[in-house]
Amino acid sequence: MSGLxxxxxxxIKETLYMTLWSTALAYALGLPLGVILxxxxxxxxxxxxxxxAALGIIINIARSIPFLILLIAVIPLTRAIVGRMVxxxxxxxxxTLSAAPFIARLVESSLKEVDAGVVQAARSMxxxxxxxxxxxxxxxxxxSLLLGAAIAITTILGYSAMAGIVGGGGLGDIAIRYGYxxxxxxxxxxxxxxxxxxxxxxxxxxARAAKRIDRxx
Numbered sequence: 001m002s003g004l005x006x007x008x009x010x011x012i013k014e015t016l017y018m019t020l021w022s023t024a025l026a027y028a029l030g031l032p033l034g035v036i037l038x039x040x041x042x043x044x045x046x047x048x049x050x051x052x053a054a055l056g057i058i059i060n061i062a063r064s065i066p067f068l069i070l071l072i073a074v075i076p077l078t079r080a081i082v083g084r085m086v087x088x089x090x091x092x093x094x095x096t097l098s099a100a101p102f103i104a105r106l107v108e109s110s111l112k113e114v115d116a117g118v119v120q121a122a123r124s125m126x127x128x129x130x131x132x133x134x135x136x137x138x139x140x141x142x143x144s145l146l147l148g149a150a151i152a153i154t155t156i157l158g159y160s161a162m163a164g165i166v167g168g169g170g171l172g173d174i175a176i177r178y179g180y181x182x183x184x185x186x187x188x189x190x191x192x193x194x195x196x197x198x199x200x201x202x203x204x205x206x207a208r209a210a211k212r213i214d215r216x217x
Contacts, residue, residue: 008171011191015172017088018168018169031104035111036051038111038137067162072166074094078090090168095163118140164177175187
């Protein structure tokens, strides 16, 4: 029993490690992409139809690739970056690449919810596009962005569990190796329950944070 306990604790740590790092890196890529999509859209701060259309197509194509296929396809890139193709650190690479386009669309949706009148008011006062983005759009969209972050992090958590099929580490790896291959159903149920609890925790934290800073409530 102590061996199972230690294995599960390690699995939780690896799952959180993969999920949090992948979310941070995916937002480093996806947040700017989402801002560019909004800024270059028709009626945006800097309308650029060609760039917006091209970026939208690239993001849609990236989003349409199933994670397991992407996980295998980027193995050479993963090995080049982290020096290995399995393990929790290696899984961060495909997780980031898979989540970034999804996050870009979440950010785009959140920013488009901001009242156009607020943006026009900032424009009329002579604010530059960058000032509007940093001091109007992003602050006004914070509640929606936080809810989107909760959705993103739980989605990435699900992807990290799927990575267990190829030895990605974490709870997903435990569920596959022991619950599936060795027919240890109790281990499978425990890992599933732990994943559900972690998802619920992230969702609750995100919802509470969004509600706390939402000035409309």
